Amino acid sequence: DGGEALSLREGMSDEHTPKPEEPVELAVKWGKQEFLISLPPSSSVGVLKEELEMRTNVLQKRQKLTGLLLNGKPPGNEVCFRELNLKKRQKVMMIGTVEKHIALDPDDLDELPEIVNDLEFDYTPETDEAKCNSANQKKLQKRISQVNVNV
Helix, strand or coil: HHHHHHHHHHHHHHHCCCCCCEEEEEEEECCCCCEEEEEEECCEHHHHHHHHHHHHHHHHHHCEEEECCEEEEECCCCHHHHHHHCCCCCCEEECCCCCHHEEEEEEEEHCCCCCCCCCHHHCCCCCCHHHCCCCHHHHHHHHHHHHHCCC
């Protein structure tokens, strides 16, 4: 009888003790790089983006994740992984650019260098030095002899 009670108690403890949830594994591809990221199911998409920012230096606001859907739409940062229907080692693609590689809009900058429009000026060299240079004359004659003009 004591053995039955023990096994019954063990069975009860298994029922009432929550089993630890398996971590969510995501295979995230960004450009030519691939990262295997393991997070608890209670983690949110925002936590994934934080992890990706640490690994890639792409700011969260610049990240777009494909492969994660909630009701046919991309999930918000607050959505937990257990709310998503994920496969084992779910494949996710991240699209985003590192901040330092982004070209800045000149309208957003405070100071710009002064630009002189020199296309309005006709350039006339002060000397004929380039035209009279013997090395330039030889190169010019060589090119002229190589040109085939069809009329």
